[in-house]
Amino acid sequence: MQSSTPAGRAGRPRSAAADTAILAATRxxxxxxxxxxxxxxxxxxxxxxxKTTLYRRWAGKNELVVDxxxxxxxxxxxxxxxxxxxxxxxxxxQFATILARPEAKSGLMAVVAESTRDDALRERIRTxxxxxxxxLVLEGRARAEARGELPPEPDAAQAGRTVDLIFDxxxxxxxxxxxxxxxxxxxxxxxxxxxxxLTGLAGTAQEPxxxx
Amino acid sequence: MQSSTPAGRAGRPRSAAADTAILAATRxxxxxxxxxxxxxxxxxxxxxxxKTTLYRRWAGKNELVVDxxxxxxxxxxxxxxxxxxxxxxxxxxQFATILARPEAKSGLMAVVAESTRDDALRERIRTxxxxxxxxLVLEGRARAEARGELPPEPDAAQAGRTVDLIFDxxxxxxxxxxxxxxxxxxxxxxxxxxxxxLTGLAGTAQEPxxxx
DNA sequence: GTATTACGCTACGAGCCGTAGCGAAAGCAC
DNA sequence: GTGCTTTCGCTACGGCTCGTAGCGTAATAC
Numbered sequence: 001m002q003s004s005t006p007a008g009r010a011g012r013p014r015s016a017a018a019d020t021a022i023l024a025a026t027r028x029x030x031x032x033x034x035x036x037x038x039x040x041x042x043x044x045x046x047x048x049x050x051k052t053t054l055y056r057r058w059a060g061k062n063e064l065v066v067d068x069x070x071x072x073x074x075x076x077x078x079x080x081x082x083x084x085x086x087x088x089x090x091x092x093x094q095f096a097t098i099l100a101r102p103e104a105k106s107g108l109m110a111v112v113a114e115s116t117r118d119d120a121l122r123e124r125i126r127t128x129x130x131x132x133x134x135x136l137v138l139e140g141r142a143r144a145e146a147r148g149e150l151p152p153e154p155d156a157a158q159a160g161r162t163v164d165l166i167f168d169x170x171x172x173x174x175x176x177x178x179x180x181x182x183x184x185x186x187x188x189x190x191x192x193x194x195x196x197x198l199t200g201l202a203g204t205a206q207e208p209x210x211x212x
Numbered sequence: 213m214q215s216s217t218p219a220g221r222a223g224r225p226r227s228a229a230a231d232t233a234i235l236a237a238t239r240x241x242x243x244x245x246x247x248x249x250x251x252x253x254x255x256x257x258x259x260x261x262x263k264t265t266l267y268r269r270w271a272g273k274n275e276l277v278v279d280x281x282x283x284x285x286x287x288x289x290x291x292x293x294x295x296x297x298x299x300x301x302x303x304x305x306q307f308a309t310i311l312a313r314p315e316a317k318s319g320l321m322a323v324v325a326e327s328t329r330d331d332a333l334r335e336r337i338r339t340x341x342x343x344x345x346x347x348l349v350l351e352g353r354a355r356a357e358a359r360g361e362l363p364p365e366p367d368a369a370q371a372g373r374t375v376d377l378i379f380d381x382x383x384x385x386x387x388x389x390x391x392x393x394x395x396x397x398x399x400x401x402x403x404x405x406x407x408x409x410l411t412g413l414a415g416t417a418q419e420p421x422x423x424x
Numbered sequence: 425g426t427a428t429t430a431c432g433c434t435a436c437g438a439g440c441c442g443t444a445g446c447g448a449a450a451g452c453a454c
Numbered sequence: 455g456t457g458c459t460t461t462c463g464c465t466a467c468g469g470c471t472c473g474t475a476g477c478g479t480a481a482t483a484c
Contacts, residue, residue: 221483222484225483250473251472252472263473
C-alpha cells in the first residue's frame, strides 16, 4: 500500500479525514435539506472545512453527491440462502432498506436526473454505483444454475442481455415502488416480486416455486 | 369546454393561451437547459409573458415542471393487439418512446427527486401522471383474463397488490433502462421484458425467440 | 360606466455560486 | 534542522437567480 503520497508528490498531502468528513456532511445535509436546498457552503461548514477546500476536490454538487451516495451501496451482499427465491428476496430487501434512507432517495434520484444532460456524470454514476452491483445478479444466476433452478444459458449475448434486463427490472422496480408509489418495499412486496420474476404473471395465482 | 370564467368570477379572465405557452416554453427550456439550469425568468421570456404572471399561476419550478411533463404522458394508450404479450410490448414501447425525449427524462426524474422531501409534490405527481396510467395495467389484465391468458384473481386485495407490483415493475424497468443504464428500450429489449414478465426467469431459455 | 381581476414592467434585497488572493500549516527531500 | 511544495482556512468579490412589491394598463362581468 502506497502511503498518502502516491506518486512522488511533494508538499502537504491532502487530509483523508477531510474527505470522509465532507462526504458524511453531504449525507447529513441531504437528510436535513434535500438536494435542491443543499449548498456547498453549508456542507463545508458542517464538515469543518473551508469552502475552497471542497472545490479543490470536487467539481461541483453533482460529483460530490454521487460520491457521498455511492458509499451507501457498498454494503450490499448476496446472501447464500439456499434457493434462488430466497437469494432474490434477501438482496432486494437490502437494496430497499438502503434506498429507504432519505439521503439515498433524494441524492440518488437527483444526480440521475442531472445525468440525463451530462454524460460524464452518468458514467461516474454507473461505474461507482450501478455497475458494481451487477455482480449480484451474475452471482445469483450462477448459484441458481449450480442448484439446477435455472437452465444454463448457452448464448453468451443472450445471457448478457438477460443480466442487464434483470438488473433494470429489479432495481427499477424497487426505485419506482419506493420513490414514485411511495410504498414500503417490505417482505410481502418483495415476496410478490420474486414470485413474478421466477414464475411469471401466470404463476402468481398458483403455488410458487417447486423448481424442476 | 367551459369558458375562461368558470364560477361567476368577475374581472379579466386568465389567458388560456398563456398557460399553454408557458408549459410549452417549460418543455423547450428543459430540452435546451435541463432541470438545474432552467430558470423561471427564462421560461417567462420564452413564453412571452412576464415573470410575475408565471408566479401567479404556479408556486414554483417543481409544480410547473410537473404540469409541463404530465401532458407528455396523456397520449398513452393500450393497443388491442390480440395477445397479452403484444399488448405489453405495445404499451411499453409507447412509454419508452415518450421517456426517451429529453424533456421527459430530465424533468420527470428531477421532480421525483424533489418529491422525496415534499409530500404535496409527490401527490401531484401521482395524481397527474402516475395513477392515470395504472388504468393500462387494469385494462390489460382484464383483456388477458377474457382471453384466458391469465387465471382470474379471486382475492381482491391480492389483485390490487399485483396491479401495483406490475406497474412498479414495468415503469421502473423502463426508467432504469433509459436513464441509468442509458440503453435503448427498443423492440428487442421490450420483447425480452415481456417474456420474463409472462413466463418468469426459468422460461427465458427454455422457449427462446418465438420468432415473429 | 364601474368594479374586479389579470397583465406587463421595473426595481429591489437576499442568497448562493465559483474564484482569486493571501498567509499559515503540514509533510517530503536533503 | 533547512528549504520546497502543496494544501488549508479565511476573506472578499462580481454575477446570477430568486421571489416579491409596486404601479399603471388591459380585459372582462355586471
